[in-house]
Structure formats: C-alpha cells, structure tokens
Amino acid sequence: MSVLVVIEHDRDQLADASLEALAFAADVAAQLGVDVEALLIGVDAVSLADECAAHGASTVHHVADASLTDYGPDAYGGAVASAAGVLSPSAIVASGSDRGNEVLAYAAAELDLPFVANCLAVKTADDWEMTRVQWGGSLNEEARLASSMPILSVASHAAEVAEPVTGATATVQTLEVTLPESATATMIQDRIVLSEGVTLATAPVVVGGGRGVGSAEGFEVLEALAAKLGGIVGCSRAVTNNGWRPHADQVGQTGTRIAPQLYIACGISGAIQHWVGAKAAKKILAINTDPAANMVVKADYAVIGDLFDVLPAITDIT
Amino acid sequence: MRVLVCVKRVPAPGAKINITEDGQSVDATNLGHTMSPHEECALELAVQLIEAHGGESHVLTLGTAEADEQCRWAASIGISKATLVDAGSMDWDPQRTASAITDSIRSIEEADGGFDVMIFGNESADTGGFQVGVRVSRALGRPMVNAIKGVEVDLEADGKGATLEARRETDNGFEVYQLPMPCAIGVKEGITWPRYPTMRGRLASKKLAVDVAVSDAVPGGQMKVRLNRPEEKVSETVILGHGSEAAPAVVELLKELGLMS
CATH class of the missing domain: 3.40.50.620 (HUPs)
Structure with a gap:
C-alpha cells in the first residue's frame, strides 16, 4: 500500500x-x-x-x-x-x-x-x-x-x-x-508562445495596480519600476473590468495566484477577490493614500501616499 | 447549433464573507446573489456562439428555487431556454450535483435534441470542487477540457466534422486543443466580456418559462461538516513613510530582501 x-x-x-x-x-x-x-x-x-x-x-x-x-x-x-x-x-x-x-x-x-x-x-x-x-x-x-x-x-x-x-x-x-x-x-494539439521571460507566476517582484491607478496610461509608472526590479506588472479585477489591462494580468481568485518575494500593491483597496490571489506573497508592500485600506492593514509594509509621487521616486533611485 | 451553459447561484461577496452561526453556510443576509464569475463569461460565450452560428441556447442550474433569478438574467442577455433543478439547497456534493445535471441534460436532449457544446464554469466561486463539468461530460461520453480562455468553432473543419478549438492559458501563452463536437469546455473569467441586458431583454426574461425539474440523485462520498474562516497572518504593518520621502526606505527594504544590490 x-x-x-x-x-x-x-x-x-x-x-x-x-x-x-x-x-x-x-x-x-x-x-x-x-x-x-x-x-x-x-x-x-x-x-x-x-x-x-x-x-x-x-x-x-x-x-x-x-x-x-x-x-x-x-x-x-x-x-x-x-x-x-x-x-x-x-x-x-x-x-x-x-x-x-x-x-x-x-x-x-x-x-x-x-x-x-x-x-x-x-x-x-x-x-x-x-x-x-x-x-x-x-x-x-x-x-x-x-x-x-x-x-x-x-x-x-x-x-x-x-x-x-x-x-x-x-x-x-x-x-x-x-x-x-x-x-x-x-490531447494538446499546439502551443502558442506569447512571451518569454518572467511571468506573474514566477516573477520575484510583482508590481500590482488597482482602481487607484486611474487609467491604462497610469500603469506606465508601475511598468517603469517593474522593469528596474526584473519584475512584472499585475492588476486587480477592477482594472480588468475597466479595460485598462488584459485579463491575463489579473491577480486574484479568478486570475493568477502569485507568490513572489515581494508584492508591491499600488492603489489597491484589498477586496477579498484580490487578496486571495496575493496573500501567498512572501512580503507585501502597500502604497495607498488611505491608511485604513484593507491592503494597507494586511500588508507587511506600507507607504502612505499617492502612487504617482511614490513610484517615480523609488524608480529614480533604484 | 445547440449550446448548453451550466451556472450556479452564489452569494455575492463583499470585503468580508461571514458564516452563519451553525457554520453551515455563508451568511447572505446583507449580500445579494449572483452567479460565479467564470459562468457569467460562459453565458456570454453561449450567446456569442449562437449569434455567430445560429441555433438555440439553454441555461441549466441546480440549487434553490431562487436560482430562477439567474435563469432570468441569462434570458435577459439572450439565452432562449432555462431549466432549474430544484435541489432545495445550494450544497449538494460534487458527485450528486453531477449526477443530477447529467440526468437533466439527458431529458432535455431527449425532448429538444443533442447539444453540440456544453459550457461550464472552471469551478464554482463558492465550493470550488473543480469536477462537475468533467463528471457530467464523462457520463455523457463527450470530450471536455477545463480552464479554457479562448474558443473558436468550425462547423466544417476540413472534412473532420465540426470541431471546437479551445485555448488554455499557460505561463507564457496558450495550449491549443481541438475537440470533436459534441464536446464540453470549462471556461475561466476573461474568455468573454459579459454584456449588460437591454431593456428589451429584461422584458423578454420576465416571460421566460423556466422548466423546474427535481432529481433523485443520491449523495456522494464528500460531506461538509462546517465552514471556518482561515487564520489570517497577523502582521503589524510597518509604515515606511509618507509620499515620495519614503523612497529611500523602500530601496533599503528591496536591498534587505535581496531584490536589488
């Protein structure tokens, strides 16, 4: 047996x-x-x-x-x-x-x-x-x-x-x-490769954006930091629902479960649907204007402030 | 073509999901109800397939009598027929659920003809059993692939007969399956963009005749004892600072975690 x-x-x-x-x-x-x-x-x-x-x-x-x-x-x-x-x-x-x-x-x-x-x-x-x-x-x-x-x-x-x-x-x-x-x-008949390199599931750093990013263009500051850190950009369901990012970038219950060394959650309130996809991250850093946001409360580290001030400042000195 | 889509009525969770005192279910007192997100997209896919290829769509649900609401929602976006298997509960185990759905599909097909495609959600949002679609498809002898994020139907594929190309997302792209029809797929949210009902659709849904069925399916081997809230990792959040002035502290943290040198 x-x-x-x-x-x-x-x-x-x-x-x-x-x-x-x-x-x-x-x-x-x-x-x-x-x-x-x-x-x-x-x-x-x-x-x-x-x-x-x-x-x-x-x-x-x-x-x-x-x-x-x-x-x-x-x-x-x-x-x-x-x-x-x-x-x-x-x-x-x-x-x-x-x-x-x-x-x-x-x-x-x-x-x-x-x-x-x-x-x-x-x-x-x-x-x-x-x-x-x-x-x-x-x-x-x-x-x-x-x-x-x-x-x-x-x-x-x-x-x-x-x-x-x-x-x-x-x-x-x-x-x-x-x-x-x-x-x-x-049986699998074919495979289509769209991207080589790091993915949400394997990246050591994921920089995630939520409703607070405000637009598709707003993600440029997240992309810039992710590129410097060899990481990748993810997002919440609110973002894909607004059409700012493709669904493949979604972290959450109906998206990808991530487990990076560090998850940097920017402008994300921390709804249950998102949290269950992000909670396996080794460390979480929340960047949010609202110190009472669920994501800030549950994170290991937080910066209180506007992500459009904070992220470029970090990117500049990394 | 004929398309079946299976959906489940579930509580619509907010920021926190509360449990009833007896631990048996989600306390839906202050929550509305919806269907699993994967299934909202499944419904939309069914409507799109009929728009593209003609034919008839049918929604099937198993649960309480209140799931009538989800059947009418389906009709409001363009699904033509509906069957509700009244189990008096949202909590049948996966084997029992699959058995009841299989029986119901058999009787619908006997009356109206076979389905070319059956669409399920990848897993239900609440119990997450990951198996009902596979069990039903296996019992009906149809190929099924789960976790599908893209579909193309070819009704005359190079003399091979009707084929459904199904794509499953991987870390770096897609796996492609070619399923001979009739077949089944389990889909994930993102495969389609669910539409909102039109006023005309809403009015039409009120007139929908929902066929209510009962089932004598027997319980399977998995039994729920109770629900619990998982222990949350208690962490005192370390505030690294405010605004752009916090940047040096963040860089220190990145170095400490070995994410930059």
Whole structure:
C-alpha cells in the first residue's frame, strides 16, 4: 500500500506544485504508516524519477505509453484510473493546479469515486477528515470523506517543500495502463508562445495596480519600476473590468495566484477577490493614500501616499 | 447549433464573507446573489456562439428555487431556454450535483435534441470542487477540457466534422486543443466580456418559462461538516513613510530582501 502522487510535468519539466504534493503526501503516508510512491506519465518523464525520489518517493511507477508524450486530461486521467486499478493505493494525491484538478476529476469520474479538491490538511481515519479551500481561499471547509480510495488535490502552498535528499535514486517500475478510447480527443494539439521571460507566476517582484491607478496610461509608472526590479506588472479585477489591462494580468481568485518575494500593491483597496490571489506573497508592500485600506492593514509594509509621487521616486533611485 | 451553459447561484461577496452561526453556510443576509464569475463569461460565450452560428441556447442550474433569478438574467442577455433543478439547497456534493445535471441534460436532449457544446464554469466561486463539468461530460461520453480562455468553432473543419478549438492559458501563452463536437469546455473569467441586458431583454426574461425539474440523485462520498474562516497572518504593518520621502526606505527594504544590490 502507498500514497500515490501523480506528478505534474510539462514535456518533462517538473511543476513545482508537484513537490508540494509530494510533501503533503508524506504527511498522509506517515499517518497511514505506508510509503509515498510517484506516478510519472510520459515516455521521457522517467528523467524526473530521481527528483521524485529526492522528495520522498520510494518507488516511481512509470507509464511509458508513447501516446502520452504530451498532455491530455482524458488520457492522463485514464492512466491514473488504470494505475489505481493495478496498484490499489491507499490514496491518490496531485497538486491543486489546473492540470492536477482536471486529471483527478477525470480519474475520479472513471473510478466512480469522490474527489476532494484543494485540501489544506488531512486526518486519516475510517472516514477521512479534511480541511479544504472554499471561496478561493476566503473560507475553509471541514469535510468528511467516505471513500474506498481517497482522491485529493493539494491547495497551492498548503505544504512546505521538503529539502531534497542528495544522491537519492528511485526504484523505477514500468507500468502498463489501459487508456480510454476517447483519450486522443483531448490531447494538446499546439502551443502558442506569447512571451518569454518572467511571468506573474514566477516573477520575484510583482508590481500590482488597482482602481487607484486611474487609467491604462497610469500603469506606465508601475511598468517603469517593474522593469528596474526584473519584475512584472499585475492588476486587480477592477482594472480588468475597466479595460485598462488584459485579463491575463489579473491577480486574484479568478486570475493568477502569485507568490513572489515581494508584492508591491499600488492603489489597491484589498477586496477579498484580490487578496486571495496575493496573500501567498512572501512580503507585501502597500502604497495607498488611505491608511485604513484593507491592503494597507494586511500588508507587511506600507507607504502612505499617492502612487504617482511614490513610484517615480523609488524608480529614480533604484 | 445547440449550446448548453451550466451556472450556479452564489452569494455575492463583499470585503468580508461571514458564516452563519451553525457554520453551515455563508451568511447572505446583507449580500445579494449572483452567479460565479467564470459562468457569467460562459453565458456570454453561449450567446456569442449562437449569434455567430445560429441555433438555440439553454441555461441549466441546480440549487434553490431562487436560482430562477439567474435563469432570468441569462434570458435577459439572450439565452432562449432555462431549466432549474430544484435541489432545495445550494450544497449538494460534487458527485450528486453531477449526477443530477447529467440526468437533466439527458431529458432535455431527449425532448429538444443533442447539444453540440456544453459550457461550464472552471469551478464554482463558492465550493470550488473543480469536477462537475468533467463528471457530467464523462457520463455523457463527450470530450471536455477545463480552464479554457479562448474558443473558436468550425462547423466544417476540413472534412473532420465540426470541431471546437479551445485555448488554455499557460505561463507564457496558450495550449491549443481541438475537440470533436459534441464536446464540453470549462471556461475561466476573461474568455468573454459579459454584456449588460437591454431593456428589451429584461422584458423578454420576465416571460421566460423556466422548466423546474427535481432529481433523485443520491449523495456522494464528500460531506461538509462546517465552514471556518482561515487564520489570517497577523502582521503589524510597518509604515515606511509618507509620499515620495519614503523612497529611500523602500530601496533599503528591496536591498534587505535581496531584490536589488
């Protein structure tokens, strides 16, 4: 028996969220007294086996089916369901990302079992008890799960990635799976690259603007500071609703969840929808004219003032 | 073509979401209700697809009888038909919800014909289960991709039959999927820009006949015990200064955090 972690990767680039899933699974496995094992899907994905071992997987099951080189939710979900049939794990865990949640939804549908998305903590017992995210992180739900094989995804930043064990090598076992006939219909057919370089999800500094920026042109002062710091500009929902920035720049419950070293929130009041997307930042600096703004109150640091005075002054001396 | 869009009535949160005393739900006393933001965009997409290709759109919701309001909102922007599965609750678990929606789609399709495209929100704004669309699509044997931010329908794609091109945003661009129709997608906010209803639309929505259905779907394995507010990180905000005079202190902070040398 094991806790089986479905490893997310994109053409053999490991997704960091998978390391959080491995760390979370280690806690569940310790409660059950079983090992953590990893499931790697894709011919070349086996190159990630040692990294999985370094993060706690005792055995890596490798699905080397040639049709699974690229991602497709039905195919990957089918592979997970098929692997579950062969390995009979105590539980299946994946990251609570777009892909992780999608693959587990497919697998759970195939297995006709419950799937609990975005868990923060788990207590194993006859009926498992879990704390999970609701309202995009504004509320937590205490839930109980009756299932012969718990299937759950791990909320973003719910587990600390463990230090890798140096020199760990994985025991790799090749696993044959049966895929659903429908699997090919949902495979990725093409990719369009729009930008190289830092993104909201990876930038060390995000300079965010809210209603207080006032216009599309107003973002120039944010762009200038972001460029100096090797960061990127983000925005609140009010900004995209006003058409000042594209939706892709939105930080929040229905936009991107960010976790930079520093989030500089300029002219942002700090509504729940925005806060849940920004709160994983290591440090938050709010720049706002209103010292009572929610963002200022919740931030680590604040400058009280007009962002059009403050930002150019910072940019000038950096 | 025939397009189905599934929406969920949820409380419209303000700056803070309060919980009822018994911990079972969001205290909506001072909040209005709306639908999940992803689904507002899903509705708009359904209307746009029908405008571009002709046909009929249908909105389906599961919840309390008050979700009639969301059905009429949908009609006010141009959706032609509506079905409300009256569950007497907004809190059915994902398996039960999916099972009831699947049954309802089967009976709508039996009466009116099959849907070419089914559109779901990526996840509901409240419970965030991330699975109902996938479960429904799987049960109906249709391909489904979630987290979609761009769509193009080609009804005669190079002799391959009707195809829906769906784009999913990634860190640096898009992944592209080609789904043979009939198919389903889960969409994210930003895929469309929801329109406001016209006066004519509002008047028409009052006349909409909402088909109310009941379901005998049985509960699944996930049970809510109670809701809690997460512990907020308590941080004493350090005020670095006022106006442009604070700039040197900000630069010091950037150096301290290793973000500049």
